Amino acid sequence: MTCSKNSVVGVGLRYPHYEMALNGSSSIDFVEVHAENFFAEGGITAVLLDDIRSHYKLSLHGTALGLGSAMGVNEHYLERLKHLVERSDPWLLSDHAAFTWSRFNHQDVHAGDLLPLEFSHQAMTVMAENVDRVQQRLGQKILVENISQYVTFHPATLSETEFLVSLVERTQCGLLVDLNNLLVNAHNAGCDDPLSYAKAWLREIPPHSIGEFHLAGSTPVPASEILVDDHAQPVTDSGWSLFRFATELAGPRPTLIEWDNQLPTWPELVQQAERARAIIHEVHTNAH
Amino acid sequence: MNTKQRIASAALALAITTIATAPVYAEGKEKCYGVAAAGQNDCGNLAGTHSCAGASKVDYDPGEWKLVAKGTCESIGGMLKAEAKKRYQESQR
Amino acid sequence: MLTDLERKALQNRQRQLVNNLFDQRKPAANGLMVYRNSLLMNAARALSLTYPVMTQLIGEQAMTILARELLLNHPPHSGDWAEWGGELSDLVRQTQALAEMGFLQDVARLEWVLHQVGRASPAPIDVTTLQHLEQIPLNRVRIHVSPAIARISSDYPLEAIWRAHRHLAHSESLDHRGLAEAVADHQGESHLLIYQQSAVPRIRPLSALENQWFIDIQRGLSVAELLDRHPQMDFAQWLSDAIAHRLITHLSKHFF
Numbered sequence: 062m063t064c065s066k067n068s069v070v071g072v073g074l075r076y077p078h079y080e081m082a083l084n085g086s087s088s089i090d091f092v093e094v095h096a097e098n099f100f101a102e103g104g105i106t107a108v109l110l111d112d113i114r115s116h117y118k119l120s121l122h123g124t125a126l127g128l129g130s131a132m133g134v135n136e137h138y139l140e141r142l143k144h145l146v147e148r149s150d151p152w153l154l155s156d157h158a159a160f161t162w163s164r165f166n167h168q169d170v171h172a173g174d175l176l177p178l179e180f181s182h183q184a185m186t187v188m189a190e191n192v193d194r195v196q197q198r199l200g201q202k203i204l205v206e207n208i209s210q211y212v213t214f215h216p217a218t219l220s221e222t223e224f225l226v227s228l229v230e231r232t233q234c235g236l237l238v239d240l241n242n243l244l245v246n247a248h249n250a251g252c253d254d255p256l257s258y259a260k261a262w263l264r265e266i267p268p269h270s271i272g273e274f275h276l277a278g279s280t281p282v283p284a285s286e287i288l289v290d291d292h293a294q295p296v297t298d299s300g301w302s303l304f305r306f307a308t309e310l311a312g313p314r315p316t317l318i319e320w321d322n323q324l325p326t327w328p329e330l331v332q333q334a335e336r337a338r339a340i341i342h343e344v345h346t347n348a349h
Numbered sequence: 350m351n352t353k354q355r356i357a358s359a360a361l362a363l364a365i366t367t368i369a370t371a372p373v374y375a376e377g378k379e380k381c382y383g384v385a386a387a388g389q390n391d392c393g394n395l396a397g398t399h400s401c402a403g404a405s406k407v408d409y410d411p412g413e414w415k416l417v418a419k420g421t422c423e424s425i426g427g428m429l430k431a432e433a434k435k436r437y438q439e440s441q442r
Numbered sequence: 443m444l445t446d447l448e449r450k451a452l453q454n455r456q457r458q459l460v461n462n463l464f465d466q467r468k469p470a471a472n473g474l475m476v477y478r479n480s481l482l483m484n485a486a487r488a489l490s491l492t493y494p495v496m497t498q499l500i501g502e503q504a505m506t507i508l509a510r511e512l513l514l515n516h517p518p519h520s521g522d523w524a525e526w527g528g529e530l531s532d533l534v535r536q537t538q539a540l541a542e543m544g545f546l547q548d549v550a551r552l553e554w555v556l557h558q559v560g561r562a563s564p565a566p567i568d569v570t571t572l573q574h575l576e577q578i579p580l581n582r583v584r585i586h587v588s589p590a591i592a593r594i595s596s597d598y599p600l601e602a603i604w605r606a607h608r609h610l611a612h613s614e615s616l617d618h619r620g621l622a623e624a625v626a627d628h629q630g631e632s633h634l635l636i637y638q639q640s641a642v643p644r645i646r647p648l649s650a651l652e653n654q655w656f657i658d659i660q661r662g663l664s665v666a667e668l669l670d671r672h673p674q675m676d677f678a679q680w681l682s683d684a685i686a687h688r689l690i691t692h693l694s695k696h697f698f
Contacts, residue, residue, distance in 0.1 A: 076387045097390040097522040103563025103590075105386045105641045124390055125521030131453040138521040161521065163453075163460040170517040172460050173526075174480050179455065183448050211473040214455060249473075287472055321391060353669045357575040360678040364572050367682040389488040389523035392480075420501040421616050425603060426543045428618075432625045 068341035069315040070334040071120065073292075074113065081327035083112050089334050091118035091152060093317050097125050099149070100141050110149055120153035120273075120317065121146065125171060126195065127161025128205060129178040129188045135162050135171070139198055146199050153273060153315065155204035155237045158188065158225065179214030180224040188224075189231040196234065204272045206237035209245040209290035222265035235272030238263070240303045241290060241319075245279055248288040256299045260306055268311035276300055276337060277319040293322035295333060304337060308344045316341070464517055466510065485509040488523035493530060493553045495607040499546060508533060524561070528554050545598040552600055552634070552645075555592045559636045560643035562590035567685050568692035578695045581666035585659045586691045591637040593648065593656055599628035601645055637687050651675065664696070 071091035074082055082092065092113060099110050113119060123142065126134060146154065159175035178184050196203055207225065219227070225236060243262050247255030278294030296304070296318065304316070318333040325333075444452075462470060463477050470478060486509040490497040497505050511533055518526040531550035534540045541547075565588070574583045594600070602624030606617050633653040635646050648656070655672055669677060684690045 075391055079386065095388060095390045098386075098388040098524070100522045101524070101561035103641070104560045104638065104643075106561075107563070108641045109386050127521075131449060131456050135521060141522075160456050163457050165457075165460050165464045165517050168517065169519055170460065170464070171519050171521045172463065172481070173484050173518050173523065174463075174477060176456070176459060176463075176477070179452075183444055183452050186444050187449070187452060211476040212459070212471075214459075287476060289476060353580055353666055356669060356677050357580055357665060360681045361572055361575040363678040363682045364685055367685050368567075368569055387491045389491050389526075392484045392487055420497075420499045420504065421607065422499040422543055422546060424616070424618070425499065425545065425621070428622055428625045429545065429598065432628075 067313045067345060068338040069118075069313075070338045070341075071117070071315065071317045072330050072334050073122075073317060073319045073321065075321060075324060077324055078327045078330065079109065083116055087116075087327075087331055089117070089331055091120055091315065091317075092116075093120035093122045093153075093319075096121045096123040096142060096145060096156075099145055114149060118152040119149060120155065120315075121149065121151040123154075123156035124175070125161055125173075126156035127159060127171075127176075128156055128191045128195065129158060129160040129184060130162035130191065131160065131184075131187050132162045132164070132169070134191050134195060135169075138171075139195065143199055146201065153204060154199070154201055155206055155273065157206045157208050158228075159208050175208045177208065177210035177212060177214065178224070180217045180219040180221055181214075182218060185219065185224050185227055185231075189228055192228065192232040192234050196232065202233065202235060202272075204235040204237040206239050206275065207242055208239070209242040209249075211249065211287060211289075220265075222262055226266060226270070229267070229270045236266065236270050237273040237275060238266065238271050238307065239275035239277070239319075240307060241275065241277040241279065241296070241300055244297075244299060244303065245288050245290045248284070256303060259303050263303075263307055263310055271307075271311045271314055274304065274307060274314050274316045275319055276304055276316060276333075291322050292319045295325070295329075296336075301336070301340065305340050305344060308341055309348075313341045313345060464513055466514075481513065482506065482510055484523065485513050485518075485526070489527045489530065492524065492527055492557050493550060495553055495604055496530070496546070496550055498607045499549060500540070508537075511537075524557070530554065545596075545600070545603060548594070548596040548598055548600050549603060552594055552596075552604060552636075555594060555636050556643045556645070559590060559592055559638050562638060564588055564590035564638050564688040565691055566688060567690055571693040574693045574695055575665070579666075580669070581664045582696050583665045584662060584694050584696055585665065585668075586694060587656065587660055588637075588689055588691050591635065591689050593653065594634045594636065595653065596632055596634075597630070598632070599624045600632055601634055601647060602628070604645065635689075637689060639687060652680070655680070665693075 069090045071089050071093060074092040074094050094113065099106050101107065125138065126142070128134065157175050158178060160178060161172045161174070161176060163170055163172055178188065192203065192205065205225070205228065207221065228234065229236060240259065243259035244255045247258035252258045276296045277290070277292045278296050278300060279288055279290050280293050282288050308314070316334070316337045318330060318337065320330055320333070324330070462468070462474055463481050466478055466482070486502070486506040489509045489512070490502065490505050493505070508530065512527060512529060516529045520526070531547050531554065534550050535547045602621055606621045631650075633648040633650065635648045637644055651672065651674060655668065655675055658668055658671060663671070669675070
């Protein structure tokens, strides 16, 4: 078996793990950090970013770009993101299919969260304009991630996948497919079989447009309650089977474990990423 | 040369020595990132998390300013008050 | 392409959701509550990280309530939670139950300044301009304080209160005795200098003399005027220290 290095796995790097991740050695290939945490001009985060880059490939994951905002993306924010991209030369760059910029009490505000989009042609046009502008400005392709959502806008004339596929066609952006978000949304939409829903969703996405996978686990709740994507658990069994299916479908893609609440130890977190690597290898071996 | 100019020239001489020897230009990296690098945006990609967190624990009643008793501020306030009182009494003697 | 009308309508639909999130007084359905909680918890967490000593002083619940007030009156606008919450000191002053503990406002002010200084990228001094001290008449030479430093004055033993709390998060208990001694020793107004060293913000006390010296520099007094006004100041020592700690950026020459 040629165990080619076609499996690239990483974890979201959070501050309780800094010392472990940056002072020892680790088998993972990349880490993802939230872009805005490194917007400061100087200070300790600038030092930290250099340290991270000297150990791992860097994925910059924005949480605030608000690519679906009908107000447009805030110019000052974009300027700072550009500065950060130039300074850190990330291997991957991503944000979400969400809106964040809006108005409240007669002032421009940032919503501080990933707010859901309506899946309509109008919303898609706005999103494509914003993605175009961001890619032009940064001189780099971005990956757009599907979110978990807890309210829906009524005039949905497109499905989520139609919306995303059309966005990719118009802007040549890539997709970051968050597999857990698919399962969370399926649960909250009342699907009996979230896994089947998620597989069907994936079949509607052209494999070549997928640039990265996110994996995470959420705290389980009874079927009647809202499942919140809290990134507080190991990846579930259905998460792993969905990942296997997705890898069979799209081929190996950089894969990241997100864990944000009730963090495990660093080795446990790395172990989750290694499990993803093992699955990629199994799929690869079976295919040959 | 007047006095001020002598002071200024001495300051310049010492400044030049400082620049030549000061370690600030080769700043040591602090490996202890600490809370300073904790990351205010680490919940930003999580809609509705419980523990970026613990919504249920919070008492929202806007009148609940008694809540301050949960911290150390009352004991600091007490210390400052006691000291002020002591000083007042001393000044009255 | 979108018509202006379609764009406006979409903006309004998005705005409506944002209004429902930020104005938490109206009742909301379950799905919306997830977002409201998320917003409040993100805000409270960010505020506690930016103001760790305040959090020790008044507790997490009070911080959450203050976060909610700030969200309503000073919503975030930059996309970086670390830049939000600068109005906390004002809010504490306006909040009856906290206002009587005057030191809280000052602690909040100090922590915000520390946070800002810690994020700055202080430039080293422009060395060539030091030559002005010998080449230009001193009444035409001015000193420029770095924008990456700050000074704070307080009626309280602010530094002692801050130091007593900064390590509390690591489950140590408050050093009551040390603090009580500092309170007893404290006389009148205290002045602090906040600057960055080795990428971390630092605090050090300023004497009344040194504080006035800084004020006069920032008022634009020339080196000649500064030396006339502060004959007790050891200028050589001060300048050397200011360079080592990047407290000043350059000297400039001025014409009348």
